[in-house]
Amino acid sequence: MNWKPEYTITDHLLLTMREIGEATGEIKSFGITPKMLARLELEARELSSYASTSIEGNPLPLTDVKKLLKTRKEHLRDTEREVLNYNRVLQALYTSVRSGKFTLNLKTLEKTQKQVVEGLMDNPDDCGHIRQAPVVIRNPRKIDEIVFIPPDAKDVPALLNELNNFVNTHIGKIDSVILAGLFHRQYVIIHPFMDGNGRTARLLTTAILGKAGLDLFEIFSFENYYNQNITRYFKAVGLEGDYYELEDSIDFTYWLEYFANGILDELQRIRKTLPETMPPQPRLEGHHKQILDYIHEHGSISQHEYGNISTRSLAARKLDFKKLIDLGFIEVKGTGRGTYYVISQVYRNL
Template structure:
């Protein structure tokens, strides 16, 4: 039976990162709340977390490929479906419907959401032997037998819930152990990162849902995989890496929030409508065809609806009629 006795050394580096995270946690509570600005940052954070979690597993999409996608609607391509599914799972985690306690049922539900229409055994624990392969395709780790998985997961859940370890440490050690158990045939990395997001949220370290930790992991993908491949029970290096990434992403978001002194009327806009407004500002007057060429991947009906909402909000005005219509900024807003 696989042992679950992972430990870490309380290094000076770990102590410093934990202090920074505690300070950041308190600082975010004290920062002025800008509801519309934060909602846009939160929406972007979920988009980034979804994209970069998929990219870590080999998805080739870039942020510009999906920034205009409506993640409320199921996409047709497999690459975008991967991002869409993770987005749904993240929204579930941050919703009132999410359970308050970690359980095997929650793990199965997260896997079902993340792998729906991607893998035939979405929401099911693996029933056969498996291995973890490196990027060269070489098996670097033989996973525990399938019949050990329920017991190992229950042990992991128990270990995560007990003790006085700081929440970020619990998230890091749980993530490492989860990947070693490898409870599913596919999607273990995605679900493992969702589980750490759940632990951070339940422990008060979700930072108002504004932080995309997966963006850092994608940037440091090679180091991330190397550390997950480490053998032995001492996972100090992985814990340091995990905390470093969390600190980096949190401090970046805090810097961004501090730059906003007060909300403006356009801060209430959804990202694409904000971008359309900026285009109209830059060019003074634009036609629908001009806007359509800037958003080739977006259905014309969606762009017409965006313009309608900008008109209703008195952000822009319509000049001319029929084919000669152009749009300009409404200076009164």
């Protein structure tokens, strides 16, 4: 059985998606250097780690989260571990998507959830394993009030497989924003784990945005948008009632409009952080471009290889490599005579 979500491409959604494309293009047109891109990515991870855990009730303020991510504390409170877990998984997903190794399947879902809740759950059977028991979603303000009853545990694996297959078969066929948005809400509705569902959903949504081709997916935090009005987020993403009474009438239109608004809002926030006029970019000479072209063709370059294609002195060649490293275009690998240079991760994604 194939999952076929119901939704309508409204004028509002179409306009928002077009504005997302324009905002992304405008940000890229600023000539962002690799170092600036790395800074924006770091800020996005800080904000996402703060906001996504805050949505779940974590009381750590953003200032404390930023300090925590820059230190290596040995003795962690649960609130700190929760933030560090989120940041660690987010970094791993960035790398996985960039390298083309990200695959959406049950194994990925279980691995992500396990990393999210690591050290935070009493029952190890609930870490990295699809739930085997029923769950209910309660009103956080009235704990005795049941808001939603998710699918039975026996149906969860099949529902997840349908969702994963839908996403995998529609990459490149459905707009990345719509595809990621559909995944996000359906995952939350299925509620496949005993805990960590919201954080896992938001992390995997980020990865799907990147996998499906949304440029600069690493530099914005849609979690930040949700955290500004948590009640609205829960109302938009969730359902009220019994899943089996609602499954044939679930419409994703309003959620997709909300989801797209969140991405646009974040892109516009980033745009405002960039200066109106960018400083002049450092000029690359022909020999610098020669290095970059060689790496693009062969994957890497060593001092010896550069010497074979260049007439510049050894001292000048060392300065050429240093300049490209300082600008963030390349990074050094190996040591001693085994030293070589490759394109930096951030430059590769420009």
